[in-house]
Amino acid sequence: MDDGVRNTREWSPPPPASPSLVVRSPRQTVSRLRTRRTHRDWDPSLGRPSFAARDHGPKPSEVYGFVGSITTVIATAVYLAWAYTPEPCLRSLGITYVPSKYWALAVPSFVIVAVALSMVIYIGLNFLATPPPTSFSTMFDENSRERMAFSPAMEEERPIEPILDIGVVQINNLMFGDT
Structure with a gap:
């Protein structure tokens, strides 16, 4: 390719300060990353970058993680508001139908007991699948x-055991x- 059309700058690591190993703190590493010049795979004078050099936006896993964390926080806030707000306050806000407060304690208790029993059952199944010591x-x-x-006659042609x-x-x- 023509050097005038494509101006690539390659990053090379700085020369070591001394022959010994250099240990940097995480703060130094982050500050070096912030001050490092950006790598351009295209010449700004020619206009738009090539398709390979464009930024394609956030990855789907990042978006799903962000949406999942926001959903979890909102669901927890709604649950705590329902569990701890008295029913007359909820009625004054216009919320007329809410599940019974019994379920605010029953569901978490049920989940904790189910997890504990599943661990006990899993360990028990492993003991059942293990043969007895005798x-x-x-x-x-x-x-x-x-x-x-091993016979001494095979000394020269002894195979790997x-x-x-x-x-x-x-x-x-x-x-x-x-x-």
Whole structure:
């Protein structure tokens, strides 16, 4: 491309101050980012930037996060206003139908109990799925292999041993000695 048509400026990091590592605080990093010149992928004298150089607006995830946070704050404010404002005050504002104040305590209590019970049920299901300690499936499975016998005649062509489990007898010998 012609240098007159496209004026690109590439950012290069500043040379290190010394051969040792430079540690900067977050404040210094933010101030450097604010004072850094913007990178332009187009020549301002030619008019509009190319499609690739234009800003395409906020990402949808940013918008959804912003809308979700605002919705949560508004829903919490409405809930607290409903829960703590006396009914005569609500009627004076023109709000004639509101759910019973019983639900202001019942719904959060129900949610807390449901979460606690779901954790207890999940742990219980894991205990039910685990074999008992006396089962051989706690020591052996379909991937268990015993160590291959090695013959000294194969010294030069000895293959790499596959991944295998250490036997219970060998572990007991290593941990507790010969018993």
